[in-house]
Amino acid sequence: MAINELHNDLRTAVRELCARFPDSYWRELDAREAYPEEFVKTLTNAGYLAALIPEELGGSGLGVAEASIVLEEVNRSGGNSAACHAQMYTMGTLLRHGSEEQRRHYLPKIASGDLRLQAFGVTEPTTGTDTTQMKTMAVRRGNHYVVNGQKVWISRVEHSDLMLLVVRTTPVEEVQKKTEGLSILLVDLRDAIGNGMTVNPIRAMINHATTEVFFDNLEVPVENRVGEEGKGFRYLLDGLNAERILIAAECVGDGRWFIERACRYAKDRVVFGRPIGQNQGIQFPIARAHVNVEAADLMRVRAADLFDDGQPCGAEANMAKLLAADASWEAANVTMQTYGGFGFAEEFDVERKFRETRLYQTAPISTNLILAFIGQHVLGLPRSF
Ligand SMILES: Cc1cc2nc3c(=O)[nH]c(=O)nc-3n(C[C@H](O)[C@H](O)[C@H](O)COP(=O)(O)OP(=O)(O)OC[C@H]3O[C@@H](n4cnc5c(N)ncnc54)[C@H](O)[C@@H]3O)c2cc1C
Numbered sequence: 001m002a003i004n005e006l007h008n009d010l011r012t013a014v015r016e017l018c019a020r021f022p023d024s025y026w027r028e029l030d031a032r033e034a035y036p037e038e039f040v041k042t043l044t045n046a047g048y049l050a051a052l053i054p055e056e057l058g059g060s061g062l063g064v065a066e067a068s069i070v071l072e073e074v075n076r077s078g079g080n081s082a083a084c085h086a087q088m089y090t091m092g093t094l095l096r097h098g099s100e101e102q103r104r105h106y107l108p109k110i111a112s113g114d115l116r117l118q119a120f121g122v123t124e125p126t127t128g129t130d131t132t133q134m135k136t137m138a139v140r141r142g143n144h145y146v147v148n149g150q151k152v153w154i155s156r157v158e159h160s161d162l163m164l165l166v167v168r169t170t171p172v173e174e175v176q177k178k179t180e181g182l183s184i185l186l187v188d189l190r191d192a193i194g195n196g197m198t199v200n201p202i203r204a205m206i207n208h209a210t211t212e213v214f215f216d217n218l219e220v221p222v223e224n225r226v227g228e229e230g231k232g233f234r235y236l237l238d239g240l241n242a243e244r245i246l247i248a249a250e251c252v253g254d255g256r257w258f259i260e261r262a263c264r265y266a267k268d269r270v271v272f273g274r275p276i277g278q279n280q281g282i283q284f285p286i287a288r289a290h291v292n293v294e295a296a297d298l299m300r301v302r303a304a305d306l307f308d309d310g311q312p313c314g315a316e317a318n319m320a321k322l323l324a325a326d327a328s329w330e331a332a333n334v335t336m337q338t339y340g341g342f343g344f345a346e347e348f349d350v351e352r353k354f355r356e357t358r359l360y361q362t363a364p365i366s367t368n369l370i371l372a373f374i375g376q377h378v379l380g381l382p383r384s385f
Contacts, residue, residue, distance in 0.1 A: 010069050017046055018077035023349045026079055030207045030352050035159050040084045043074075044113035049087045052242070053095070057103065058111035063308035064242050068249035068300065075253030078349060080356050082208060082250070086118040086156060089246060090164055092239045093184060097227035102186070106162070118156045119163035119189070121213060122236070125152040129369055130385070131166075132178040132233065136215060138167040138185060140222065145169070145185060147196070147218040153363070155210040157199050163187045165220075166236060169229050182232035186224040195219075206355050240365075241307055244317040247360060248300040251324035254357040255293030258331035261350060262286045262338040269340075282338055289331040296323035315378045322370045325360035332357050 001009075021039050029036055043049055051067040053059020067088055071081040091110050094102060094117070109115040127133040136149025147167060157163060163186075170181030193199055196218030199211045227235050263286060266277025276282045299320040306313035332354045336343040343350045361367050375381040 007066065007069055010066055011073055013046075014048065014070050014073040015077065017042060017048075018074055018079055021077070021079055023078045027346060027349060027352060031346070033203070033207050035209050036079070036083045037159075039079065040087075040159075041113070043070075043084060044087070047111075049084060049113070050111035052088055053091060053107055053111045057095075058108035063304070064245050065301070065304040065308055067242075068246050068304055071246050072249040072253035072256075075250045076256045077253075078257055078353070080207075081253075082206075082356070082359070083156070084118060085246060085250065086120060087116060089239065089242050090117050090120050092242055093164055093226055093235050094186070096238060097184075097235045098186075102226065106186075115162060116156075116160045117162040117164070117186075119154055119160040121151045121154045121157075121163055121165040121187075123151060123153045125150060125212070129366065131236070132182070133172060134166065134168060134182070136165075136167045137171070138169050138183065138220065140169070143222050144219040145222060145225070147185070147215040147220060149215050151213045151215075153202070153210050154213050155208055157189065157209075157211050157213060158201070159209055161188070161190055163189055163192075164226070166232055169232075175230075179233040181230050182236070183229050184226040184232040184235055185220045186226055187218070187220055188224070192218055192220075206359060208359070241303070241313055241317040243364060244321040245300060245303045245307060245313075247364065248296065248303070248317075248320035248324035251321075251328035251357065251360050252293060252297045252300055254328040254353060255289070255296070255324070255331040257353060258328070258335040258350075258357075259286060259290045259293060261348075262289075262331070262335040265335075265342075266338050276338070285334045286338065289327065289334045292323075292327040292330055296320065296327040299323050315374065318370045318373050321360075321365070322367060322374075325357075325367065328357045329361060 047060055048070045050059035051062040051070060055061040071085055074081040094106060110117050122131060124134045138145035138147045165185045165187050167183055167185060168181055169183040172178055175181040196216055198214045202210050202212055204210055266282055267275050269276045299316060303313050303316035303320040306316055335350050336354055339348060339350050342348055372384060376383050
């Protein structure tokens with residue numbers, strides 16, 4: 001099948017699935033701060049969250065281009081991929097760096113949805129973006145690591161069976177380079193919670209199932225370490241390009257949802273005897289937001305093509321994430337303005353999507369940190385940290 005045909009068929013199929021989960025579904029969950037369990041199960045059963053798992057391990061063996069279409073369409077439908085996007089890409093660390101035994105044991109079950117691996121524990125309250133300074137320590141005792149420390153903003157822990165946890169196995173003072181001495185552990189949450197691990201939900205601006213997590217002598221079997229001890233930072237970086245491209249696609253989906261809603265409302269709403277969209281003060285900002293969403297999409301497609309071709313794409317993946325997050329945020333603001341007071345009413349969903357798309361200025365990586373990457377690593381400017 002030609003690539004365009006495959007992409008169009010995929011779009012149509014995901015769109016049809018999403019149509020079974022209308023705005024009211026997401027709105028009601030948002031009000032209750034509840035997890036979209038039925039949606040995630042439906043998406044999993046249809047195989048979409050296993051897009052990036054190779055066929056021989058039970059997935060569909062598709063590329064990031066296709067995976068990104070799935071998430072884009074979810075957001076474009078008015079839903080929120082953040083509930084489950086990590087099931088798609090967190091397993092990449094296991095796929096690329098796990099042992100053959102780990103891959104064969106976990107990946108088919110992740111592909112079928114029997115196991116959920118959609119929690120990734122990196123951020124800590126005292127060190128934030130400065131990942132190498134993290135304080136959570138895992139000390140080896142025989143066949144186990146004993147983990148002590150704290151993480152914050154760890155999402156979907158309560159809706160996962162497994163979590164990838166980034167810890168220090170060597171204190172930062174004892175390594176030559178600060179990026180050394182970090183390791184990745186696969187934590188079985190079914191055993192861990194209540195046995196050395198405590199999870200406290202964080203009430204947040206968006207419905208994101210996010211939590212703070214405490215480790216008090218949590219024991220993790222050494223066989224659950226992914227890859228070599230001390231090399232965790234490199235494994236972390238390895239997964240970032242795919243994540244950036246997928247998030248960019250979600251933002252493009254958000255952007256397109258906003259533009260569609262803004263256009264519809266601007267045509268229907270009549271004030272001073274004419275549709276508000278006839279006023280250039282309303283029309284031009286929507287047109288500009290559309291231009292920026294479509295331009296961001298081109299960078300997302302370019303980054304995905306390079307990624308799937310096995311070529312370096314760090315610059316493109318980061319630029320796609322930045323451009324798409326900015327474009328979706330611009331589209332969100334323009335749509336709020338177009339809706340006037342009604343933009344604030346929950347029943348139109350604009351305020352919910354507005355809150356949701358705002359996240360991508362900050363997480364999983366903030367705009368400033370992307371600019372620092374471009375400045376330092378693409379343009380060769382002096383490092384600021
Ligand atoms: C809803 C939500 C869900 C999340 N889910 C997860 C998750 O599942 N797993 C996980 O590990 N983390 C998660 N995070 C954490 C997220 O990745 C971090 O919030 C984000 O990386 C920023 O870190 P911080 O909040 O500690 O900000 P800080 O590092 O404290 O930074 C604060 C601000 O200062 C800026 N800044 C800091 N240093 C510099 C510098 N040198 N130059 C310029 N600007 C700088 C940053 O860009 C940012 O704007 C989530 C966050 C949220 C809000």
